[in-house]
Amino acid sequence: MGYQSRAAVLREYGGEVSIETIEVDEPADNEVLVRTAACGVCHSDLHFKQGAMPHFPVPTVMGHEAAGVVEKVGKAVRGIEAGDHVVVCNTIYCGTCQQCLVGRPHLCLDRMGPAARRPKGAPPRLKGEGGKLIPFTDLGGFSELMLLPERAVVKIDKDIPLDRAALIGCAVLTGVGAALNTAQIKPGGRVAVFGCGGIGASIIQGARIAGAREIFAVDIMESKLEQAKSFGATDVIDSSKADPVATIREKCGGVDYAFDAVGNTHLLCQCFSSLGPRGTAVLVGAIPAGQKVEIEARGFLGEKSITGSLMGSNRFKLDVPFYLDLYRQGRLDLDSMISARRPLDQLNEAFKDMEGGAALRTVITF
Numbered sequence: 001m002g003y004q005s006r007a008a009v010l011r012e013y014g015g016e017v018s019i020e021t022i023e024v025d026e027p028a029d030n031e032v033l034v035r036t037a038a039c040g041v042c043h044s045d046l047h048f049k050q051g052a053m054p055h056f057p058v059p060t061v062m063g064h065e066a067a068g069v070v071e072k073v074g075k076a077v078r079g080i081e082a083g084d085h086v087v088v089c090n091t092i093y094c095g096t097c098q099q100c101l102v103g104r105p106h107l108c109l110d111r112m113g114p115a116a117r118r119p120k121g122a123p124p125r126l127k128g129e130g131g132k133l134i135p136f137t138d139l140g141g142f143s144e145l146m147l148l149p150e151r152a153v154v155k156i157d158k159d160i161p162l163d164r165a166a167l168i169g170c171a172v173l174t175g176v177g178a179a180l181n182t183a184q185i186k187p188g189g190r191v192a193v194f195g196c197g198g199i200g201a202s203i204i205q206g207a208r209i210a211g212a213r214e215i216f217a218v219d220i221m222e223s224k225l226e227q228a229k230s231f232g233a234t235d236v237i238d239s240s241k242a243d244p245v246a247t248i249r250e251k252c253g254g255v256d257y258a259f260d261a262v263g264n265t266h267l268l269c270q271c272f273s274s275l276g277p278r279g280t281a282v283l284v285g286a287i288p289a290g291q292k293v294e295i296e297a298r299g300f301l302g303e304k305s306i307t308g309s310l311m312g313s314n315r316f317k318l319d320v321p322f323y324l325d326l327y328r329q330g331r332l333d334l335d336s337m338i339s340a341r342r343p344l345d346q347l348n349e350a351f352k353d354m355e356g357g358a359a360l361r362t363v364i365t366f
């Protein structure tokens with residue numbers, strides 16, 4: 001037995017997604033079947049679609065920033081049942097490796113764990129024309145139904161609108177987490193955020209929540225800089241008109257934390273050059289594999305450092321309910337992060353909006 005679901009399938013890199021009816025298997029013992037309510041369109045989806053992430057094979061059911069309602073759970077699943085509202089997250093963890101045990105499940109060494117491994121020759125979980133389909137990052141959120149490991153979902157309260165909740169699963173977890181968990185911004189800290197899309201807006205909010213004193217927002221789009229102010233930026237710099245490094249150094253001598261929210265070698269260098277003596281540059285976006293980053297040394301490096309931030313160093317089963325509390329209290333603005341809502345049929349248009357640079361976050365609603 002199985003289920004039918006309309007889903008967005010990418011069959012070749014660089015192509016358009018096609019909306020197809022696919023077959024979804026019954027949940028195995030440690031899986032949950034979720035009826036998708038909303039799924040955000042993230043830059044990673046676009047990068048994958050363009051062929052910049054060849055380690056994820058095609059054909060693929062796309063999407064990874066989703067929320068929905070549990071339809072059915074496998075026999076061994078505890079604590080989640082049909083009717084529960086959930087946010088999904090691609091930080092799937094085993095729970096038993098060294099990184100999981102020290103409290104860093106986002107760096108899990110055996111991501112899916114033994115529970116998720118299927119016997120050889122078992123039928124594919126998702127099927128379409130031509131056979132097996134692969135869910136993007138093991139989620140596949142642009143589909144009416146998602147078949148997920150139980151360690152990819154967290155139950156949330158039912159009062160939160162699911163289109164807003166969906167954003168938590170990637171953009172907010174990544175951005176707010178980079179500020180609060182990875183960088184651990186201290187009250188009074190000075191912050192610069194390079195790139196003010198969905199992730200950048202989340203970092204700015206995280207910096208505001210952490211009590212940052214100054215938050216410089218850097219982008220080349222006027223509209224994004226305007227929005228950055230509403231999210232908490234204290235200074236905005238249009239880097240198509242002014243040198244952000246010189247502006248930041250002139251205003252405060254250098255920041256304590258600088259974030260590259262895009263994943264761009266030039267921006268990462270600018271982040272590093274914007275730092276004060278003990279500042280930290282945090283790479284939040286993904287720089288395409290093989291590219292080299294050149295850092296200007298200026299003699300000593302002082303005590304500056306560069307770190308990566310993977311999915312906001314999240315422990316999503318704790319972080320998602322926390323961030324939703326911040327939303328409820330009016331301290332985390334999710335409402336303004338959604339720039340458009342579109343049905344699944346318009347996913348290709350949503351990607352075009354993103355390529356044009358205007359969209360903060362388009363959410364596909366079901």
Ligand SMILES: [Zn+2]
Pocket residue numbers: 042043044045064065170171
């Ligand atoms: Zn994402």
Ligand SMILES: [Zn+2]
Pocket residue numbers: 093094095096097098099100101105107108109110111
């Ligand atoms: Zn693990």
